Amino acid sequence: MADNNYHEEEVIGKAYDARLMRRLLTYARPYRIPLAIAIILLIAGSGLQLLLPVMVQIGIDDYIAVKNMNGLGTIALWSAMILFGSFIFSYLQMYITMYIGQKVQYDLRMQIFGHLQKLHLGFFDKNPVGRLVTRVTNDVNVLDELFSSGLVSVFGDIITLIGIIIALLYYNWRLALFTFAVVPLLIIATTIFRGKVRAIYRDVRTRIARLNAFTQEHVTGMNVIQLFTREKAVLNKFNSINADLRQANLKSVYYYAVFFPAVEIISSISLAILLYYGGFQVGAGVLTFGELVAFIQLVQRFYDPIRDLSEKYNILQSSMAASERIFKLLDTEPEIIPVVNGPKPAKSEGKIEFQNVWFAYNNDDYVLKNLSFSVSSGEKIAIVGATGAGKTSLISLLFRFYDYQKGSIKLDGIEINRMSNEILRSQLGLVLQDVFIFSGDYAGNIRLGNDNISDAQIIEALKKVNLHDFVINKEGGLNSEVKERGATLSTGQKQLLSFARALAFNPNILVLDEATSSVDTATEKMIQKALDRLLENRTAIIIAHRLSTIEKADKIIVLHHGEVREMGNHKELLQRKGIYYRLYQMQFRDEDLKAVG
Template identity: 40%
Template sequence: MATETRKESPHLKRFHYTQDVAVDKPFNWQQLVRLLEYLKPYAKTILPIAVIAMLVSTIVRILVPILIGTVAFDMAIENNDANLLMQLIVGIAILYGLSYIGNMIRIKYVNLLGQNVIYDLRKHLFSHVQRLSNRFFDNRSAGSIIVRIMNDINSLQELFTNGIINLIMDVITITTIIIILFVLSPELAAAVIVIIPIMFYISTRLRKNIRRSWQQVRIQQSRLNSHLNESIQGIRITQSFAQEKENTEFFDGVNTDNFKNWKNATRKSAMFRPFVEMSNAFGVAILLAFGSFLIINGNVTVGVFITFALFMNMFWEPISRLGQMYNQLLMAMSASERIFEFLDEEPNVKEKEDAKSLDDIEGHIEFDQVQFAYDEERIALHEISLEMKPGQSVALVGHTGSGKTTIANLINRFYDPTKGAVKVDGHDLRDVKLDDLRQKISVVLQDTFIFSGTIMENIRFGRPDATDEEVIEAAKVVGADDFIQRLAEGYETEVEERGNILSAGERQLLSFARALLADPKIIILDEATASIDTETEVKIQKALKRLLSGRTSIIIAHRLSTIRDSDNIIVLEHGKILEQGNHDELMKKQGEYYGLVKSQFQMLDDL
């Protein structure tokens, strides 16, 4: 992060950015080739049309100066041939007409090409990110991921819409003009183009600084997006602690850093055009001085001199664009590095090529000497073995950090065990298809996520082919139908991101309906009733019996009253199983579970 002159309070130090660091690297041609591979699907359709149209307009632009200089001046005007001059005017008008049509087609198809490539690239990146493992998201903020899918890919738009075709056009133009100039007058051509190597040398020297500057811009944008995302999602906490001023001060700092990095990168990029114009001025001076000398000595004609003068404007224009193209390419490479970093990210949880289908299961779960660690210093589970029989209700209890949610995550195969194996119906989860497994499992979390859309669409999320009647029936079973019917549009009511128009209890009821509609064989309730008041909880206990009936259920709860009827209660502490059994058995043992129950009821008595 850029050094800040402002004073930071401890509050501001809550933000840490460790993922994005600007690094000096040589220009990666392999990466550019990889980027251009996204043009392959259009290599036989859109791209050829754009290239042909570009060639037509380029040929016309090169022909016109030759016709004006060598034909108009050296032939028609020199010989007072009005008829030839008139034919030339008509011919040039026709050529410009062709150039207009060619440019119109080129602009249309290069934009179509660019938009298609950007669409494909963004789709590819989003689809890939969707398949990455939880560890990937554990280490990155939502804002940094969003900025790569949106901003970084948008940075490539200019490259694909204009840059590539313009690059081809400018290279062809410059090469052809140089050849023509040497054919017309080798001496004058050699004198005029001597400045080109100097210009490219200067531009190359600036490459490293410009590249690093644009890297820094992308990094700072990612930080800005991360802070915005966190600030908006945590606005209620910010307001409840009256920290708006501190938040604004921090935002101002990040925003200032972003502004400074943009200014720095833009300033360095802006140096290219003045260099090109300065080179153009030297070229014009050489043309006037040496060209006049050659005319006086009869080595070149006035028409050739005029052709050189006309080509000078055409010559330096593509040189200028190539300088801008180089900047554009540096920006694109900076963005593509970050995009390919994500695309090269491999899921920690991989599906084997010969993974077995899991068409139907009974819901028999086994943990065989399972050890799991989020990192080397933090072991979450210590070689535990347990069994969850089909249709059994299993409760996981223990203090925070005891390993309850880790067990649920391993059943979903969000992570793989460090040692041992997790099995469903005797199948090691590493041997089965991920989609097949997760379609057999429904998860209801404490913090239920509601997507933007209608109530109907949110319930149907886990089973898109469900009918409206099935959706409504699922809502009725869990007791959600009552409040849905009271909404203005009923099941067609639009809910915004995270369902902010609904109460926490209502969002939880929707998640129950969503889980029931998916008809899973295994259901995981992770503090699922924590956000529901006691009265509502009593109402849905019957619905839960319907939801859990015939299914293997894993219930994680701190509120022990909700798991009294579980078939098996597993007490965890620091990733180890202390004891297990049903409620009555564990109470008779007067062990850890007994102590948890007593302490919880003691707290209630104290209230």
Template identity: 40%
Template sequence: MAGKSGNAFDLNLFKRLLRYTRPYRLTFYFVGFAAIVLSFFSVVRPYLTRLTIDNSIVPKDGDNLIYYISLMIGALVLEVVSQFSFIFFANWLGQQVIRDIRVNLFEHMLSFKKQYYDKSAVGRLVTRAVSDIETIASIFSQGLFMIISDLLKMLVVLGFMFFQSWRLTLFVLAVLPFILYATRVFQKKMKVAFEEVRTQVSNLNSYVQERITGMKIVQIFGREQMEYDRFKEINDKHRKAWVRTVWYNSIFFPIAEIASSITIGLVVWFGGLRVVESEALSLGIIVMFIELAQMLFRPLRQIADKFNTLQMGMVAANRVFGILDTESTIQDEGEIEAKNLVGEIQFKDVRFSYIEEEEVLKGISFEVRAGETIAIVGATGAGKSTIINLLSRFYEIDSGSISIDNKNIQDFTLKSLRNEIAVVLQDVFLFADTIMSNITLNHEDISEEKVIEAAKQIGVHKFIETLPNGYYYNVKERGVMLSSGQRQLIAFLRAYVSNPSILVLDEATSSVDSYSEQLIQEATDKITQGRTSIVIAHRLATVKKADRIIVMDAGEIVEIGNHQQLLQQENGYYRNLYEVQFMEEEQV
């Protein structure tokens, strides 16, 4: 997609970026027209300066002086209006473009498989969606159109200079090849430098985001000094990347300034001699050429500066388009709308691996009848949570089939399938918002009355009412204002109000107080009643109440039966698990 590092410009990437300007083509053309108008204004003021000197100051004509000053004021007003229109609409266009790109990016990220997020640092994705896209805006506001405007100014100035005096123009052009060569080298070096800058910015963002999120772990294990030292190392790399860009700027701009000064010196020397020796040149022409020479080299220096901005924008665009080009979405080619499912589930010889050739599920097969509650037990890593992920199509299976109501889940539209399956995970995630918003997830069809009624039915209404502002209590980021048990109760209520056909629960209650555990058990009994439920069971009460228990070990189903049936199997896996894990709980 993008060119190799060091290439000054990637035309294909730039063309792709320009496609986002199509809905705003009138504004795009207007900004281009304003750039053309500004280029012609660039020679008006120097020319009026020449006329003022030659026709009024030298002959000491006061009336002409007032006339030319009036013309200069009028030209200045028109130039200011054109400059305002150019800058405002160029920035407006840039903001429209990045809004559209950001919407496309976020929509694309919403469709990614969970596997993509398993492997991607959150900080890097945030950098792409926020700061990188803001950098793209500068392509239009400070890069592309500014460069076009400067190039047009240079062409108009150069043409006008040749028209006025080709000899003086040749003196000006004598230094130009050197400046052009230096600019080209500068552009290539800056491209590499800015790619390194964006990489280090991403690394810094990712590190800071992860450490702030996991600060509790850092402090619990006393790793503050180590993390501080590591941060200094990453921050130093970030500093060095920026210093490299400063170094290139520090070399280029003084060189350009010296070249400009040498050019002006040559103009004054040659033009001054001609004025003294003959009338071939006037004082006004020399002053005009000094101003025109500065106008010729100033845009050249600005182009290099704006090209820096353009380069940073292109590097950022390359990274953003890299995510947009990522094919990590679940195929949504089903045509059947999953509505009011009966809830019959069938896994048939399902194989799955997170990493190729490392199977997590090794050809498992089982059936769940409509309205039945199935408990899944087994050691950590047995594949219990993987079953939950596959049922909702968060991952794609390697082989086999998963069916609901005798229809392959791939035949359902993805949205309708997930609407019929509610999942309560062990690690409950709450947004930094009110309890009401976390329950409804801002779904228009779920009213406040419905939420309150559902809360009363599963026994959590009283608990919510005890909180400040009740249902409108802000739980802050990740629900830190609530205990783990309270967060899980909110998750149960969120699942219940969605009225799913199939319920999937990971009902871990470690570090949960006895009162919350009692509420969770009551909520579990209520929401599983009358609907197909798959529960990763961590408590004996849930295991004993299940219609059937699926016992897993190392990605395989080793036993299936109810509590009493499995206990009767001599040296059975479930019986051994019960004696080690559940019997102590039952005695308590």
């Protein structure tokens, strides 16, 4: 229930930015041929539409006025054909532009997600999930409008406007100038409107983002809310965030409600002037009746593209903001530079060496200091230390989730930051306390998309961790459903499932980070057995709270404030009566007594 200020969207930049636009257009480049066709279709369609008033004028002046009804039929037929033609053109044009919009969206989403996967974990420490989800979904969606309607129809609007202006001037330049006289008024109204809407739009965006983030976070933490019966307080908080959003939206509704009728009034006034003045001209014989009717029809069409263009302006503005955020994400360089074609260890032995390793998450705030130790092939080592000592950080370095600042970490003799992540991580398996289960089925959660793992291997892994009977007794067996985050599984079952996952991948080196610390005694026995099988013939680094696990280790490393303070086996360390001894006294004695008694 903390303040969600860190979810705030960045401030929106300029309404039009040539640099952003140029970059956006590169996404349309693969579709430039359909785009060009769409523009041609649009121009042709708009041109046809402009012919209709001309048909009316000819119909009135040349046929109705002289009572030539046969000719009128021909004109009607022509008009129908023109209408039909413009229908076909706009159908094709819309289809093509929507198609381009979808293609571009697809490309962008692929690129963003692909990029997210390359980013170092430190990036995800700093960016809330909600914001990243918004990039892939909402922001891309905003751009769709630009590509599927904005870009092309701006052309159409401008061409239509020019066409109408020429036609008006051609029919009667005096009347035309009268009509254009209201344009400055329109421009003033539009400018005021834009300014207001722009400010509100920014508010709406930040408030939507806040609402999204709040909802997402609190739905995820629903059990905590209900446990502490904080429903009322959370609802109140939600209410105020929700009301903020409503208020911002209502404000924009107000300006829209004023702007559009205002444009309507301005155009009606100019129409009234036109009728009055045009009527006189018809009376004086300067203008035919048909020309006046055509003129009025054209003037009515004159305002459409102007209004459209101001709406396009909004699309443009939101696209600029969305693309700025998307590009900022795409421009975030991964801090862990992936290695391609790095060296491969001649023999995968599972040998690890830390030499004077220093590591800080931020600046010089070292959480690991001058760390040195080695694990030889097949050795099992345990790492103990108080919470915050740096155990998890140490492991993150080995997996290259973060890069260390000084020293070196070698796997089978090769420095890990010279190896490609594929090679490095194919040697390593990791089981965490917090098991992440994806929605899907059991097989999928073990295989994780790796088709080299057969069903037989999965069953074998499940058997080794004693989970086979449980899974097989389900209706769908291996393919029965697993809910998001493993909501329907017990903690112990999730733990066993993650063991099976590690087994199926069959790594040389297995790392366990407090993997057994949150299960009951009965499950622990089961897990212990599974663990023994898991560790057979492998190098292992185990961070554990359980004495039974630690005692068996070949070597125990005691971490204290990011430094290796003691190293040795259980017996040796107890005899030293140092940190390990004290930890043992505090942490393990109860357990020990229980085991004895």
